[in-house]
Amino acid sequence: MRFFPGGRQVVIGEYESLIKAMTKANIPIVASCGGEGVCSRCKVLIKEGQVKSLSTGKLTGEEQEQGYVLACRSFPESHLVVEVSEESKLGVHQVVLGEGGGNLKGRADGSKPGDSILSGSNGLCAGGSGVPLFRKLCLVMPEPDINDSEDDLGRLVRVIRSVTGIKHLQTNLDVLRTLPQVLRQSGWKVTVSLTGDGRYQAVEITEVEPGHTAGQYYGLAVDIGTTSVVAQLVDLENGRVVGIKGTYNKQAAFGDDVISRIIFASEGGLGELQKAIVDTINELIEELAKEQKIKPVDIRAVVCAGNTTMSHLFLGIDPTFIRIEPYTPATNSIPAVRAGHAGLNTHPLALIRCLPGIGSYVGGDITAGVLITGMAFSGKLTLFIDIGTNGEIVLGNQEWLISCACSAGPAFEGGGLRHGMRAMRGAIEHIKIASGGADVEYKTVGGAPPVGICGSGLIDCVAGLYRAGIIDRGGNFITAGSTPRLRESIEGMEFVVSWSGESGGRVDITISEAEVKNLIRSKAAVYAGIRCMLQTVGLPAEAIDRIIIAGGFGQYINVRDAVNIGLLPDVPVEKYSYVGNSSVKGAQTALISGRAWEEIDEIIHKMTYMELSAGSTFMDEFVSALFIPHTDLNLFPSAQS
Ligand code: FES
Known part of the structure; x- marks a missing residue:
């Protein structure tokens, strides 16, 4: 098989699917449903050769005629030349790196995330439980003599203890085997590598090098x-x-x-x-x-x-x-x-x-977020939200923390939507729909020709359709006085966000009524999770001092539109901030600071997990939130106005 663009070649057997071949050829592809043949995200174009396809999923008749097949359900019957389309590729995914997210308003004491848990001029804590996970020490050791004939390892441990205060040290056989020669040949001047921080097991002497070599680590x-x-x-x-x-x-x-x-x-x-x-x-x-x-x-x-x-x-x-x-x-x-x-x-x-x-x-990525925002040590009531396929939410302050996870479904990541996609090059990230729906303005990631709509664009789209009078509060299309953009398709009514040929796009990019309702269900799940937590602690949304959004979803989100559709609580927009990739920032802080682990222990100890599937509160809240913005309009006064 040969793949284009790129021209990579790979040999596969007749019982191996095209997706297997692409994995072999190191060509990453979107496979939303895991190869079940139902999402159609893995579609590829057969330029030459024959394949046997077990299913066509959601491929349209037109796409099938053009030669598109599902890579996960197709097997080679001859040599093949295959074109991988831009929207099926994973390689151009926009990754939220650790930098950025600069609009975080800061920790309670005004310091930046991570600042308060670092000590010492080099940011590393020394001694006791504050040691970092790895460090090197340059040592000059006293030589043994007839009055001080302690064994080599005992001598080394004694010196390390006196310098660092670390109580529990251990080493391994490799170090022991070379230790006598290294100490003597170096004139008792050595560099010691210490691994571990002594929190759960003894710190290990993993290397003893002659001379002072504390170079790069x-x-x-x-x-x-x-x-x-x-x-x-x-x-x-x-x-x-x-x-x-x-x-x-x-x-x-x-x-x-x-x-x-x-x-x-x-x-x-x-x-x-x-x-x-x-x-x-x-x-x-x-x-x-x-x-x-x-x-x-x-x-x-x-x-x-x-x-x-x-x-x-x-x-x-x-x-x-x-x-x-x-x-x-x-x-x-x-x-x-x-x-x-x-x-x-x-x-x-x-x-x-x-x-x-x-x-x-609620895993370590959320612990990292709580750590980096400082919310567990702040007097301000903070709501931390990380929305992906699951919406993970933490509410609390220095006295208490409560967390939950609500199944938002893949819609905000573009999953389950015909033209939904992640925030990749060409994804429509912002949309403005004029009243009546005739005119649509949009912006794509990287300014590239449009290939689909990502989460932030989908939120804008639902908010825009509602504002323009094209959908009602339940997400139903209002056909009366419709625009040419509103049309019938085999899957029901759909709205054309971008026409084929417009701005270089190759197909009409649409959103259907069923997809709008799918998005409303996703936003309802997140909002219901937030409401459940607020109800549990008996506080209104107005009591929240700050709302911090993390992860890729938050990068492009228009908070105003997210409030307007009832995804996020209706509090002043100034209370919202974006923390960027809090997961990697938290990991970095834990890497360099022993004290971070003390804070992590405290966070884990303090945070309670609320299982939303227990009891009926979540379901009641979910049903109430299945409208734009909500059944109870009093919860969204600014959206109403
Ligand atoms: S991975 Fe979903 S249809 Fe192929």
Whole structure:
């Protein structure tokens, strides 16, 4: 098979699907339904050759005539030449790196996120429970003599203790075997590598080098997202971020959301999923090392933040029971492991820590967000929202924290919508619809020709359709006095956001009535989750001092429109801020600061998890929120006006 653009070639057997071939050829493709043949996101164009297709999913007759097939349900019957369309590719996904998100209003004391938990001029805490995950010490040791004949290791430990105050130290056989010669040949002047912070196990002396060599050593902070993965390279000597890279998660070839990945893992695919995420991180390590001209073995500590399923899959832990009532993960708090054991191409003895979560659907990425916003140590009542396929929400202040996860469905990530897509190049990210709906203005990511609509564009679209009088409060199209953009299709009424040929677009980009209702259900789930939490603590939305939005979804969101459709609470827009990729920022903070782990312990201890499926409150709130903006208009006074 040969793939275009790019011309990559791969040999596959007749029983291997085209999607398998693309994985082999390292061509990432969107596979929202995990290869079930129902989402049609994996469509490719057969330019030459024959395939056998088991299903055509949602492909239109026109697309089938043009030669499009579903890569997940098609098998080769001859040599093939295949074109992969822009919207099916994963490689151009816009990854929210750790930088940016600068409009966060700050922590209670006015400091920036992460500031208050760092101490010392170099940002590293020294001694006691405040030690970082890795560091080097340059030591000059007293030589033994007839009056001081303590053994070599005992002498080394004594000196390290006197310098650092670390009580529990251990070492390994490799260090012991070379220790006598290294100490004597260096004239008792050595550099010691210490791995671990002593919180859960003794700090380990992992290397003793002759002379003072405390040169380069780095740490890696990783956000393991379901969709994308971001890695920051951090200089552990001064705590500075020296490089940052992001890419799509290679697991996307096995399904878009955590549920399809858990199912794939449960059916024997755990090894493949683990390999996919390890390969993804290793690629980022290679790129960062090349860019910064360092060796991957110079990376001596890794901190990962991801949702509970991603953390399980990364370490090959069975996630099966995360999706089965009563939704119990193998662990919320994964013990530290060595990089060599996990398959990462860093120093093999580098310690990997995953930030702990508090439940199957509130994982380490949310802990990272709570850490970085400082909300757990602030007098201000803060609402933290991270919306992906799941909406994860935390409400609280320095006294209490409550969290929940509501199933928003994939609509805000473009899933389940014919022209929905993630915030990739060409995605329509902002839409303005004039009254009556005849004129539509839009903006695409990267200014590229439109290929679909991403989450922020979809919110704008629903708000715009309602404002323009094209849909009613229930999301039904109002046909009377309709515009040419409103038309019948085989799937019912649809509105044309962008005509084919307009701004270089290749097809009409539409949103149907069913899709509008799907989006209303998604926004209702998120808002119902927020309402449930507020009701539990007996507070109105007005009591919230600040609302912090995290993740890729928040990057382009128009808060005003999100309030207008009833997705977010109707509080002054100034209370809203965007924190960017809080997951990688939290991981970075935990990488360089021992005190961060004390705060993390406190957060985990303080935060309660609210299971929304228990009781009827969530369902009642959900049903009430199935209107634009809500059944109770008093909850949205500014949207009304
Ligand atoms: S139809 Fe192929 S991945 Fe969904």
